Amino acid sequence: MRVVGLMSGTSMDGIDAALIETDGEEVFWLGAALTQPYDAPTRALLVQAMEDARGLNHRTDRPGVLCDAEVRITDLHAEAVLRLLEHLRLTPGDIDLVGFHGQTVFHRPDAGLTVQIGVGERLACSLGVPVMADFRAADVAAGGEGAPLVPVFHRALVQRLALPQPVAVLNVGGVANVTVIDGDAPPIACDTGPGNALIDDFMFARTGVPCDVDGQTAAKGTADEERVAQVLEHPFFAKPPPKSLDRNEFRRFVAERAGLSGLSAEDGAATLTALTAATVAAVVPLLPRPPAVWIVAGGGARNPTLLAMLARRLGAEVRTADAVGWSADALEAHAFGFLAARALKGLPLTFPTTTGVAVPMTGGVLFRPK
Numbered sequence: 001m002r003v004v005g006l007m008s009g010t011s012m013d014g015i016d017a018a019l020i021e022t023d024g025e026e027v028f029w030l031g032a033a034l035t036q037p038y039d040a041p042t043r044a045l046l047v048q049a050m051e052d053a054r055g056l057n058h059r060t061d062r063p064g065v066l067c068d069a070e071v072r073i074t075d076l077h078a079e080a081v082l083r084l085l086e087h088l089r090l091t092p093g094d095i096d097l098v099g100f101h102g103q104t105v106f107h108r109p110d111a112g113l114t115v116q117i118g119v120g121e122r123l124a125c126s127l128g129v130p131v132m133a134d135f136r137a138a139d140v141a142a143g144g145e146g147a148p149l150v151p152v153f154h155r156a157l158v159q160r161l162a163l164p165q166p167v168a169v170l171n172v173g174g175v176a177n178v179t180v181i182d183g184d185a186p187p188i189a190c191d192t193g194p195g196n197a198l199i200d201d202f203m204f205a206r207t208g209v210p211c212d213v214d215g216q217t218a219a220k221g222t223a224d225e226e227r228v229a230q231v232l233e234h235p236f237f238a239k240p241p242p243k244s245l246d247r248n249e250f251r252r253f254v255a256e257r258a259g260l261s262g263l264s265a266e267d268g269a270a271t272l273t274a275l276t277a278a279t280v281a282a283v284v285p286l287l288p289r290p291p292a293v294w295i296v297a298g299g300g301a302r303n304p305t306l307l308a309m310l311a312r313r314l315g316a317e318v319r320t321a322d323a324v325g326w327s328a329d330a331l332e333a334h335a336f337g338f339l340a341a342r343a344l345k346g347l348p349l350t351f352p353t354t355t356g357v358a359v360p361m362t363g364g365v366l367f368r369p370k
């Protein structure tokens with residue numbers, strides 16, 4: 001199948017769209033990708049949507065601006081697909097399926113609720129292509145964490161590489177998550193903690209720039225290890241995998257524990273970057289054996305200061321996804337193309353070792369164009 005995967009992650013920087021050729025078991029080709037950035041009004045609408053989603057009790061409720069936000073982002077996803085196809089000189093008739101993650105506005109698996117906004121039917125009708133959406137709901141309904149979903153894709157990719165095992169695939173987006181693959185053993189996975197989100201917020205508040213470009217600010221600072229250690233006392237970090245996070249989960253805790261207000265922009269950025277690296281390293285003692293190689297994807301792969309801190313704290317080889325022939329920026333979009341193909345075939349997306357669900361589960365809801 002030729003599938004376009006779509007992901008709009010917790011950083012809310014935009015929509016990633018990527019083409020993949022797969023049968024849902026093997027990956028035949030990781031195709032071209034692009035990012036459709038969210039403009040400032042769309043980002044503001046999504047921030048408000050997340051605020052309005054806080055009191056959600058039912059996954060179909062759409063209080064406040066949620067309904068507007070859902071339609072707006074659906075249409076932007078259609079634009080992203082059309083732009084990608086145009087770039088490839090293809091038309092919607094040339095693809096078999098679209099994998100539409102949607103924008104997470106609420107994630108409380110403990111309360112049995114995870115909500116990704118996006119109208120699958122509207123996207124299917126506007127493109128004239130079947131759309132697989134709502135990937136997390138079935139897992140959460142069955143008692144799983146509903147995240148991470150990408151491990152089964154990471155496993156398919158790692159199987160094609162000749163690398164010493166175990167191999168860890170680390171995605172550093174707004175939130176960071178890891179998959180550990182060790183031969184034929186079921187992949188072990190979890191969210192590890194904050195990825196770039198806290199660094200982004202801090203940089204925006206201090207400098208008006210929404211991220212620490214290339215880790216340059218952190219590179220000039222010194223991490224305050226005591227503050228990092230204070231944050232690591234949160235019980236989340238001692239909990240064995242699987243486990244997942246809402247994007248805002250650590251905001252208040254880090255503000256209270258790390259109290260960054262007294263630090264310079266450089267030292268604050270260095271401390272938050274060290275925190276991301278330290279929370280990733282905190283997973284290692286929870287694994288059966290330490291990974292020999294770490295492959296880093298997501299926006300964090302573009303931050304050399306973070307990569308250096310990871311290598312030091314993990315004491316293992318750290319490579320970027322691009323260095324092994326994948327796309328660090330498009331890996332999650334490729335993943336949702338792969339997951340859509342699996343869901344279409346009824347193959348499992350989640351496993352007891354990845355989301356804590358009792359038995360392997362398929363998922364997704366298929367929308368066909370009318």
Ligand SMILES: Nc1ncnc2c1ncn2[C@@H]1O[C@H](COP(=O)(O)OP(=O)(O)OP(=O)(O)O)[C@@H](O)[C@H]1O
Pocket residue numbers: 008009010011012013171172173174175176195196197200210211212213214215297298299300302303332
């Ligand atoms: N050149 C760069 N230098 C430093 N950081 C960068 C750079 N480019 C991107 N980033 C970081 O990567 C983030 C975006 O990462 P990504 O697109 O992987 O996140 P996401 O997919 O939205 O999140 P998630 O995986 O949690 O859903 C930006 O917000 C920024 O913090």
Ligand SMILES: CC(=O)N[C@H]1[C@@H]2OC[C@@H](O2)[C@@H](O)[C@@H]1O[C@H](C)C(=O)O
Pocket residue numbers: 009010104107114146147148149150151173174175176177190191244245332
């Ligand atoms: C609820 C939700 O949207 N979680 C995202 C988020 O972004 C990163 C991390 O937290 C991850 O577990 C998950 O996305 C990835 C793609 C996943 O499910 O594998």
